[in-house]
Amino acid sequence: MKNCPYCKINVGGNLKKCPFCQSRLVGEDDEKYFPTQLKLKFQSLFYKMQLFFVWILIISALGVDFMFHLPLGPYKGFHWSLLVLMWLLAFEYSIIHIFKKGMDASRILSITVVIVAIMVCITAYYFGFLRFVLQWVMPIVVMCTIIANFILSLVDKSGNAMVYLLTDLLIGIVPYLVCFALKKNCPIEWMICLLVSFVIFVGAIIF
Numbered sequence: 001m002k003n004c005p006y007c008k009i010n011v012g013g014n015l016k017k018c019p020f021c022q023s024r025l026v027g028e029d030d031e032k033y034f035p036t037q038l039k040l041k042f043q044s045l046f047y048k049m050q051l052f053f054v055w056i057l058i059i060s061a062l063g064v065d066f067m068f069h070l071p072l073g074p075y076k077g078f079h080w081s082l083l084v085l086m087w088l089l090a091f092e093y094s095i096i097h098i099f100k101k102g103m104d105a106s107r108i109l110s111i112t113v114v115i116v117a118i119m120v121c122i123t124a125y126y127f128g129f130l131r132f133v134l135q136w137v138m139p140i141v142v143m144c145t146i147i148a149n150f151i152l153s154l155v156d157k158s159g160n161a162m163v164y165l166l167t168d169l170l171i172g173i174v175p176y177l178v179c180f181a182l183k184k185n186c187p188i189e190w191m192i193c194l195l196v197s198f199v200i201f202v203g204a205i206i207f
C-alpha cells in the first residue's frame, strides 16, 4: 500500500501520484487496479498519425499552389489546392463524426454518399465534366446505395429495416424532385433510380 505524506491517506494500486494533491506517493506498489487500455492507445496513435499526414498534405498542397502557382486543371488561376483542402477536411470530418459508436450503418452510408456526391460534383465542375458525372456516375452511385441499403435492411435484425427502406425511398425521390424544381426533364437514368427505389420499397413491404 502506498501513501501520501501530505494528505495522510493510503492509496491502493500502482498509482505514482496522489489523486488529491498530485504529490509523489511513497511506499510499495500494490497489484494494479485498472487494466491498461492498449487498444485505445493504439487507436489514438493511429488517429494522430493520419491527422498529421492529412495536415502535411494540406499544407504542401496550399504551398505548391499559392507559392509556386503550379497549374493543374483546365483554368489558369484555378486554385486546385482548395479542392484538395475540401476533400481532406471532409475526410477528417467523417473520421471524427461519422464513425462514432451508435450510428447505424444506413445513416453512415447515406451521409457519406451525400457528402461525396456533392464534392464529386464540385470537383467535376472545375474540371469541366459535370454533365458526364451527373448523367452517368451519380445514378450508378445512387443505385448502389439503394441496393446496399436494401441488403442492410435484410441483414439488420434489430428493427431498423424500416429506416433503411425509407432512406432508400428518399434517395430515389430527391434527384427527381430537384429536376422537377429546376423545371427540367428528369434524365432517364434518374428515372430508373426512382423506379428501382420504389420497387424495392414495395417488394420489401410485401415480403
Ligand SMILES: [Zn+2]
Pocket: 004, 005, 006, 007, 008, 018, 019, 020, 021, 022, 023
Ligand atoms: Zn496527497
